[in-house]
Amino acid sequence: MGDLDNLLASREMILVAGSGGVGKTTIAAALGIAAAERHKGRVLVLTVDPARRLATALGLDEFGNTPTRIDPSAFGDAGIKIRGEMWVAMLDTKAGWDELIRRHAPDPEIRDAVLANPLYENITSRFVHSHEYLAMEQLHDLHARGDFDLVIVDTPPSRNALSILDAPSRMVEFFGSRLLRWLTVPYRSRLFTVASKPFYQVADRVLGSRFLQDIADFFVLFQAMESGFVRRAREVEALLVDPRTAFVVVTTLETAPSHEARFLARSLLERRMALGAIVANRVLPRELADTAAADSAAALLDQASGPLADQVAARLDAPIKQVRSVLTQIASRFDDVALVAARESDRWAELAAMAPTMASVPWLDGDIHDLAGLGRLAGYLRDA
Amino acid sequence: MDAKGALANAFDVGELTFEPTEVAPNLHAMAMNTEDSLREYLRLFVRVPLLGRIGPLASTFDFVADAAPGVKEILGVGKLCWEVREQHYDLVVVDAEASGHIVSQIGAPRVIADLVQVGLVRDQTQWMLDILDDPDRTGVAVVTTPEEMPVTETIELLARLRSETGAHASAVIANRVLPVMFNRREQAIVDRLDEALPVLVDAVGAGARTVLEAARLTESRRATGAGHLDRVRAWIAESDDVAADLPIVTVPELFARASGPRVVSLVADALTDELDPDTVTSQRGAGRG
Numbered sequence: 001m002g003d004l005d006n007l008l009a010s011r012e013m014i015l016v017a018g019s020g021g022v023g024k025t026t027i028a029a030a031l032g033i034a035a036a037e038r039h040k041g042r043v044l045v046l047t048v049d050p051a052r053r054l055a056t057a058l059g060l061d062e063f064g065n066t067p068t069r070i071d072p073s074a075f076g077d078a079g080i081k082i083r084g085e086m087w088v089a090m091l092d093t094k095a096g097w098d099e100l101i102r103r104h105a106p107d108p109e110i111r112d113a114v115l116a117n118p119l120y121e122n123i124t125s126r127f128v129h130s131h132e133y134l135a136m137e138q139l140h141d142l143h144a145r146g147d148f149d150l151v152i153v154d155t156p157p158s159r160n161a162l163s164i165l166d167a168p169s170r171m172v173e174f175f176g177s178r179l180l181r182w183l184t185v186p187y188r189s190r191l192f193t194v195a196s197k198p199f200y201q202v203a204d205r206v207l208g209s210r211f212l213q214d215i216a217d218f219f220v221l222f223q224a225m226e227s228g229f230v231r232r233a234r235e236v237e238a239l240l241v242d243p244r245t246a247f248v249v250v251t252t253l254e255t256a257p258s259h260e261a262r263f264l265a266r267s268l269l270e271r272r273m274a275l276g277a278i279v280a281n282r283v284l285p286r287e288l289a290d291t292a293a294a295d296s297a298a299a300l301l302d303q304a305s306g307p308l309a310d311q312v313a314a315r316l317d318a319p320i321k322q323v324r325s326v327l328t329q330i331a332s333r334f335d336d337v338a339l340v341a342a343r344e345s346d347r348w349a350e351l352a353a354m355a356p357t358m359a360s361v362p363w364l365d366g367d368i369h370d371l372a373g374l375g376r377l378a379g380y381l382r383d384a
Numbered sequence: 385m386d387a388k389g390a391l392a393n394a395f396d397v398g399e400l401t402f403e404p405t406e407v408a409p410n411l412h413a414m415a416m417n418t419e420d421s422l423r424e425y426l427r428l429f430v431r432v433p434l435l436g437r438i439g440p441l442a443s444t445f446d447f448v449a450d451a452a453p454g455v456k457e458i459l460g461v462g463k464l465c466w467e468v469r470e471q472h473y474d475l476v477v478v479d480a481e482a483s484g485h486i487v488s489q490i491g492a493p494r495v496i497a498d499l500v501q502v503g504l505v506r507d508q509t510q511w512m513l514d515i516l517d518d519p520d521r522t523g524v525a526v527v528t529t530p531e532e533m534p535v536t537e538t539i540e541l542l543a544r545l546r547s548e549t550g551a552h553a554s555a556v557i558a559n560r561v562l563p564v565m566f567n568r569r570e571q572a573i574v575d576r577l578d579e580a581l582p583v584l585v586d587a588v589g590a591g592a593r594t595v596l597e598a599a600r601l602t603e604s605r606r607a608t609g610a611g612h613l614d615r616v617r618a619w620i621a622e623s624d625d626v627a628a629d630l631p632i633v634t635v636p637e638l639f640a641r642a643s644g645p646r647v648v649s650l651v652a653d654a655l656t657d658e659l660d661p662d663t664v665t666s667q668r669g670a671g672r673g
Contacts, residue, residue, distance in 0.1 A: 208503025
């Protein structure tokens with residue numbers, strides 16, 4: 001088994017991926033703290049989670065596209081000794097797109113025309129997984145600037161984990177696609193193109209020529225930025241398979257998220273991208289699945305109404321009726337929890353077989369809402 | 385709508401298609417498919433004469449639908465509204481997309497009406513809006529689990545639903561809720577049970593420690609979850625975006641080993657116990673998978 005500390009030391013980019021709701025953002029922040037505890041240098045955590053919760057937990061009012069440094073004294077107050085610097089930034093899709101258009105537009109007129117197009121916002125927020133692409137793009141940008149020793153990216157939750165991996169190549173494909181060619185055919189020549197004539201006729205009737213024209217206008221402008229976009233997308237794609245990049249897959253040990261995690265781990269392998277570690281979050285203690293515990297629970301259920309209850313009641317100076325009820329409840333409910341723990345330990349083993357490093361974070365009382373809580377999480381990750 | 389095969393598994397039928405399958409007497413199931421929906425749309429409304437030509441057309445439309453706002457969504461939501469309008473069924477239950485996408489899905493007729501100035505599709509948005517906006521015909525049941533993120537997303541969805549889509553929320557369904565194990569007096573005993581641990585270990589073995597730990601963990605999980613559900617409750621009471629009496633229906637954690645028809649019937653029993661048949665007229669459901 002590898003070591004998460006070494007992973008944080010040897011890589012320059014870490015992408016944290018997994019299904020929604022498994023605690024990805026929190027784990028990404030904790031990895032940032034773990035890196036800053038262990039190593040000197042500048043660590044940036046780039047999140048896509050617009051929730052204020054992370055900002056609050058990090059002791060910030062809010063943060064945006066521009067990296068913000070977390071006050072070193074805040075770590076001291078939370079009992080965390082850090083050697084490096086920790087910075088955070090949030091991905092802003094709209095601002096990210098505007099910036100991309102500004103960079104790749106061949107001249108100011110095209111730039112302004114794209115930004116002013118009525119469909120611009122609507123289209124960029126939807127097509128070819130633009131959110132995922134933007135996350136990749138921003139990562140590339142930060143890496144190219146060289147301001148940070150380690151960048152940790154909390155990737156957008158996607159229904160399909162692959163969309164983040166394939167976003168750059170989809171962008172390249174889009175520019176070479178038949179769709180873009182058809183959309184950008186001048187309106188007059190459309191009805192004379194034999195292959196696509198039925199398409200235009202039906203599309204006109206259903207969607208209206210005006211809407212199609214709006215779409216065409218946008219993509220004609222967009223096409224002018226092809227070379228810039230395609231070059232960038234290729235660079236971003238290269239970054240994903242770069243040896244300095246690694247993925248950390250976060251999951252809980254429930255059925256659906258762990259299934260998705262295994263799928264993601266296999267997909268990384270197929271694409272020759274590096275799986276650095278799998279982090280199992282909110283894990284039940286393994287001893288819950290032990291036979292010894294099950295035997296004790298069965299014995300407790302047998303004795304819950306007998307002399308044992310009297311002994312416990314005497315020791316606690318508590319009413320016998322309630323003690324009986326408590327012992328019966330505790331013993332009879334144990335099987336349910338033990339069953340879940342058994343399933344979890346089976347899934348843990350399946351995931352561990354795929355990962356060079358496997359870390360577990362136990363289910364912690366309540367939710368993480370401050371720096372000290374994140375520090376505790378970082379401790380579990382480093383102990384893996 | 386989310387064709388990952390989960391619904392087919394739930395009913396234990398091989399594979400569901402756009403063509404409905406009767407999975408139980410009077411219960412039909414289908415899986416949404418944009419291309420089939422387009423095919424049906426073209427046949428019904430545009431009367432495209434040559435069926436052979438639809439094939440390549442449909443795949444091209446799929447391309448357009450990827451880039452053009454609202455097109456894919458309207459094909460899905462249009463099909464649902466069509467089934468309701470034609471009264472093919474008494475009740476249409478929709479396993480909608482996850483909460484992050486549901487607004488753009490149900491809101492598609494509005495987006496289309498805003499963006500498309502002329503054309504067949506625009507003319508057809510009004511009757512869809514009439515169905516979606518009518519609380520007697522359409523209700524959104526938001527499904528959540530008692531955890532931080534799902535509850536936060538539920539509140540965000542409830543806040544946006546009415547204003548951005550016109551549809552009304554009809555219930556919040558809290559799934560996998562852990563039952564209360566102890567009353568207040570019992571809880572006081574549980575909190576001090578460590579003091580009696582030597583007695584317990586003597587009587588039932590060293591595993592007693594783990595058994596206590598399991599009870600404590602479960603209770604702590606339950607309490608944290610209950611706190612999150614309280615957030616929804618408080619939000620509903622204060623908000624102007626939903627009815628003040630929006631019900632929160634709970635389905636207990638089943639700890640069941642298998643998925644499929646067995647679990648479905650257990651959940652159905654739990655829901656039946658919670659629902660008053662006179663007050664529920666919901667036609668649509670939304671939520672997390």
